[in-house]
Amino acid sequence: MSDMTQKPVFFFDIDNCLYPKSTRVANLMTDLIDKYFETHLSLSQKDANELHFKYHREYGLAIEGLVRHHKVDALEYNRKVDDALPLEDVIKPNPSLHKLLEDIDRSKVRLWLFTNAYITHGKRVIRLLEVEDLFEGITYCDYGAEDIVCKPHTNMFMKAMQEAGVQSPQGCYFVDDSYNNAKAAQALGWTAVHLLDHSDPDPAHQASQYQIRDLEELRDIFPQFFKSPVGELK
Known part of the structure; x- marks a missing residue:
């Protein structure tokens, strides 16, 4: 358990993040x-x-x-x-996404899904993308709860930390296509990445520490988490 709590966790949003907005x-x-x-x-x-x-x-x-x-x-x-x-009909396996996630060094960081969808939708998407085996777990919006909690509310980020077993905000890394979610994560002390679609205009003010238009850019931002330096990839 000590290794689990000390290792940083990289939280990935699912919709419009693991697959592009162009999927519609x-x-x-x-x-x-x-x-x-x-x-x-x-x-x-x-x-x-x-x-x-x-x-x-x-x-x-x-x-x-x-x-x-x-x-x-x-x-x-x-x-x-x-x-x-x-x-x-619209979500298909993405070899590039699988390769990106597979190249992340699990000895240095743990991967966790973090979605505002209910568990059935989240699991269906990652099954269709064929990446379900690359994440340790999933924090989802529990539609069956008496009080529904979702991003960008602070309680949802606290829930994600608790479920993923990470104690400090400094151990949390996060990528999401939502401006408000990325902004909220940074405000809580997470290292946040706002993913823009290629067709999205630049926001007037950046949501968080990092702003990207392709998940592949994570290799450049966080080279410490990948097995091979960018230049060595074929």
Whole structure:
């Protein structure tokens, strides 16, 4: 256990991070969320879309607003939204991603998944990417809990540290495509990397210590965590 707590942990977000935004999973999810708002709250498409983004902006997840204000069953929501996504049609194994993760030296850092999705969605994505064997564990948003906690809330980062067995924020490294999540991680003392899509504009102010547009750039930022120096890779 002492080795586990002393070794730093690198937390990886899943959606729009382990696979690119161009996969358009987020667009498919937005459509299903809007439909859920329309159906269950009897809203017009316009009102459903506005309320969806209001809750996402205020809480980090639309489902938190639904549970908090409308007593929605979060697990039923998950079945009708995340679990209903046709992920098998759009997410495929990525040899480059597998190689990148495989090249990280486990004697120096541990790898952990950290997502705002429910466990069923997170596991489905990493299975389709064929990288499930490269991570030690996963911290997810528990839709079955009485109080839903998600990034960028401090309690969610504390939950990740506890579940991954890391005691100090200085031992936490983190990559996420969300500006707010990267910013919150840095504020807590984590070393955070904000992943931008190639089509994203540069933010007016950088979210965290590092900003990248490709996970391969992690090799340059953290060469101490990789088995081979960048120049030696073929």
